[in-house]
Amino acid sequence: MQTRTPAGRTGRPRSASADAAILAATRQALVELGWSKLTLGDVATRAGVAKTTLYRRWSGKNELVVDAVAELFDELSLPDRGSLAADIEGVVLQFASILARPEARSGLMAVVAEATRDEALRERIRASIVDRQKRLVLAGRSRAEQRGELPPSTDPEESARTVDLIFDMVAGAVVHRTLVSAEPADEAWVRSFTRVLLQGLAAA
Amino acid sequence: MQTRTPAGRTGRPRSASADAAILAATRQALVELGWSKLTLGDVATRAGVAKTTLYRRWSGKNELVVDAVAELFDELSLPDRGSLAADIEGVVLQFASILARPEARSGLMAVVAEATRDEALRERIRASIVDRQKRLVLAGRSRAEQRGELPPSTDPEESARTVDLIFDMVAGAVVHRTLVSAEPADEAWVRSFTRVLLQGLAAA
Amino acid sequence: MQTRTPAGRTGRPRSASADAAILAATRQALVELGWSKLTLGDVATRAGVAKTTLYRRWSGKNELVVDAVAELFDELSLPDRGSLAADIEGVVLQFASILARPEARSGLMAVVAEATRDEALRERIRASIVDRQKRLVLAGRSRAEQRGELPPSTDPEESARTVDLIFDMVAGAVVHRTLVSAEPADEAWVRSFTRVLLQGLAAA
Amino acid sequence: MQTRTPAGRTGRPRSASADAAILAATRQALVELGWSKLTLGDVATRAGVAKTTLYRRWSGKNELVVDAVAELFDELSLPDRGSLAADIEGVVLQFASILARPEARSGLMAVVAEATRDEALRERIRASIVDRQKRLVLAGRSRAEQRGELPPSTDPEESARTVDLIFDMVAGAVVHRTLVSAEPADEAWVRSFTRVLLQGLAAA
DNA sequence: CGCTAAACGAGACGGTACGTCTGGTCTTTAA
DNA sequence: TTAAAGACCAGACGTACCGTCTCGTTTAGCG
Known part of the structure; x- marks a missing residue:
């Protein structure tokens, strides 16, 4: 998995590909389920990502959907x-x-x-x-x-x-x-x- | 609570005031909580009504809010x-x-x-x-x-x-x-x- | 499902059979998994009961296991x-x-x-x-x-x-x-x- | 930090003081939290050590606590x-x-x-x-x-x-x-x- | 002296369970 | 029959740890 240089110095850097995968999965879920039935757990699964990874980058459903x-x-x-x-x-x-x-x-x-x-x-x-x-x-x-x-x-x-x-x-x-x-x-x-x-x- | 004569003859008649109370409670909840945090249980409590009464009249949250x-x-x-x-x-x-x-x-x-x-x-x-x-x-x-x-x-x-x-x-x-x-x-x-x-x- | 008379008057009474099913499921899970890998979600599933039903009766894993x-x-x-x-x-x-x-x-x-x-x-x-x-x-x-x-x-x-x-x-x-x-x-x-x-x- | 000679030849030797610090931190955490709320991440933090260092020496919580x-x-x-x-x-x-x-x-x-x-x-x-x-x-x-x-x-x-x-x-x-x-x-x-x-x- | 290789800290990763909350249904007694 | 009450099943919530993994950074012994 590709990575990008983080702001800080130490620790494992965040995966850059995860962001794109999550946003794409969000759009796919919006198509299939609509906003109210979209769940962050489902988005994470579609993106092949853990829920924690998603919450580390976005604070909630609204912010995620805005970006998507x-x-x-x-x-x-x-x-x-x-x-x-x-x-x-x-x-x-x-x-x-x-x-x-x-x-x-x-x-x-x-x-x-x-x-x-x-x-x-x-x-x-x-x-x-x-x-x-x-x-x-x-x-x-x-x-x-x-x-x-x-x-x-x-x-x-x-x-x-x-x-x-x-x-x-x-x-x-x-x-x-x-x-x-x-x-x-x-x-x-x-x-x-x-x-x-x-x-x-x-x-x- | 006041009642009105229903179509049928027997049994306890539906409360007429319940409808108005529920719609008013819905609007109040919309003001205080917004749509996504509005819950039907909360609306029922505000209206002084059981959840079943609410579901007997509206099929769900969306329909209720449209009417309200x-x-x-x-x-x-x-x-x-x-x-x-x-x-x-x-x-x-x-x-x-x-x-x-x-x-x-x-x-x-x-x-x-x-x-x-x-x-x-x-x-x-x-x-x-x-x-x-x-x-x-x-x-x-x-x-x-x-x-x-x-x-x-x-x-x-x-x-x-x-x-x-x-x-x-x-x-x-x-x-x-x-x-x-x-x-x-x-x-x-x-x-x-x-x-x-x-x-x-x-x-x- | 059998029921027993509750303390209060109104509302659906708690299921008596649920208690027995949960305790039996707990013992079964203890046999198969041991205490540390026993999860309340799994016990609920084994008992054919929702997690909320379990938490309504016991405050946590320890209390449940003591009774079991x-x-x-x-x-x-x-x-x-x-x-x-x-x-x-x-x-x-x-x-x-x-x-x-x-x-x-x-x-x-x-x-x-x-x-x-x-x-x-x-x-x-x-x-x-x-x-x-x-x-x-x-x-x-x-x-x-x-x-x-x-x-x-x-x-x-x-x-x-x-x-x-x-x-x-x-x-x-x-x-x-x-x-x-x-x-x-x-x-x-x-x-x-x-x-x-x-x-x-x-x-x- | 003091070190002891490892079994192998090359590479940085393991810190000897880390073992003692980890065991002491484990006992301290047992006092304050008890076994079930003791987490290895917390023990590592108390010992001033990374989680990886702890896992390099013990395979899990049970083994660590036995030694402590x-x-x-x-x-x-x-x-x-x-x-x-x-x-x-x-x-x-x-x-x-x-x-x-x-x-x-x-x-x-x-x-x-x-x-x-x-x-x-x-x-x-x-x-x-x-x-x-x-x-x-x-x-x-x-x-x-x-x-x-x-x-x-x-x-x-x-x-x-x-x-x-x-x-x-x-x-x-x-x-x-x-x-x-x-x-x-x-x-x-x-x-x-x-x-x-x-x-x-x-x-x- | 510099080289090599393991250990180090930091922290992100995929998972799993937590205990809570809500949705909608069902079952009781009272009116 | 409807009402109020509240238990029921189902499942998502956002959090906490797990044990693993990748980083960049020491720190020893050997050449």
Whole structure:
């Protein structure tokens, strides 16, 4: 088993492969069982790891699931489709396709629910998932400015507010469509939604 | 404890007050403990009721919480504030204020998370909560048509699609703002959001 | 499953058959595994009972084993073999044959060892096992007095001291012979031992 | 840290002081925790030694405790008090005073209990503790023969049987009095016991 | 002197049992 | 028949030790 250099000096170093195996096992268990029937003992067994090894790295189910789900969103990218509207449609479709995967659906919503009572968990979600993907909004605007589709932003505070609003509207609408209304966020829906969003932003 | 006449004739009748006591106890437990630490035994104790009584009426934790949360949304109404934009701002603010309550936050998100793996639960949520509140969107549009702010709708299918889109955007954005971004959906934010939404709908 | 009337009024009564099944399973596990490898989870499984049922009745491994072992000694009796010496030989042989059983050996010594650090356990052992069997010494003396082999006891305190001494000598010697020296306490040994004991008591 | 020459040739020699530190730490832990709550990790920590060092020298908890307890009995000696009876009283009192120490009580009984299911451990106990102390019985008889209190022994086999019987009676009675009856083996008790034992042996 | 090889401390590893808690069911007496 | 009470089975929880294993680090004797 491969190892990595630990912070401290002495003692057997932690296995690096164990982390990856545990996160992969967590996602697999989310697919098969969902969040509420996922048990850490089962995850450990699937990962070929002892329960103690799992608890040595994560303090509980919520933290583990956040990390397992966060990795899923790293595959998001901003494809260059020629126009701002098309770029946004593209990334919204990618987001919808991730949310269509069962490990993302039940994992993400469950930790968000738990986070309503746990400030530390909320912060962990924001750091690992939300803020991490705001890069997409920023990249989209910067590319649109280069194309001349948008004027260069002047007021940075106003700009940040707009980024947050866009993010809440995009993520919120896709999540609600997918998970609550339980309808697919397909191309037609994404096109309608994107048109409303962009026209509204342009007019406001 | 008061009783009501049951359908059948013989035997001890079911207590009518038990239902209300159980739902109230459930909301109280959601406030204090959150969904994941809420136990049915504890709810029964708080309600002054035996566990068997609880199981006789609800099949499990999820169903109970859905009913307990659904009652919260019945207080939503569409105030007449003079214009479509103002009406929408009003109802969005009401929605945000409900979501600010802890029993709604953790209860709602948790059952939505569970529903990702449970078709029957998803249907129950849609019936008890979502579809039940679409009346607000319909009432808003009908009032706007009467005021002449909107032309009368012609294509009923197109109309239903628009209602769904509005609902996903409103509910999704408020939920994401409140629970994920963990920022308050205050008047300023609601005004910005409403403007983008209405302008976008008008242009599209 | 049979039940017995509980102290309280309401609620499902405890299963009486569970007690017997658990004690029997404990003895079986002592035979197969010994004290240190006996686990309460395994005992529960053998008894066809949930762990909670076991913990509801006994507070831990030691208390359970004391009760399981105590039952073994209830089969001791004082056979009438015609003379004091022969009676004593008989009961010592019975005692040795119980100690030859593996469930008695490892169970008894282990709880005695634990009792060195646990006053409550020591008291439980004395009440359940030791004092309970002093009846044999008393019965033996009373029968010997009736036969005229011993004069009637006069000083009750002196008499109690003698009973204790006899008990310590008999039980101690048999236990040490059987468990420490690991030699069988067979008829020859018992005869030698009994002769020394009785002659010594007679002379002193 | 001091070292002793090992059997092999090369490599770092084992630390001699580690053995003593470990045995002392074991006895200390027996006093504070008793056998069942004594853990090898804790003993290693107390001794200022790594767990691996401990396992390099002893194969497990039982072997370690046997060695730790065996050292306690090496301080037994046969004082010359002028007569056989007095000599025996003296050594029985010494034995009782060792058994009054908590590290001896819980340690000794626990390993005896374990030994009921472990032939190798039983042999180790007999070699390290029991047979090692039979020297006291032999020394006592030889001194009594020199004094003329006893005739010289003729039949060696008969003689060995008697030594074993004496040992079982003495050790058994003191252990039972101390650990099971939980009464002190004080001078008065020892005198009563010794009188019965010697008179019995003399008569038989 | 440096080389070699075993012993050292530290601590992570896969396991196993702990004693507790919860979920959902069942069995009693009382209303 | 329903209610309250509480025992029941099943199984997950998070912790503690077990005995083993890998590290990097001494520390002796031999060349």
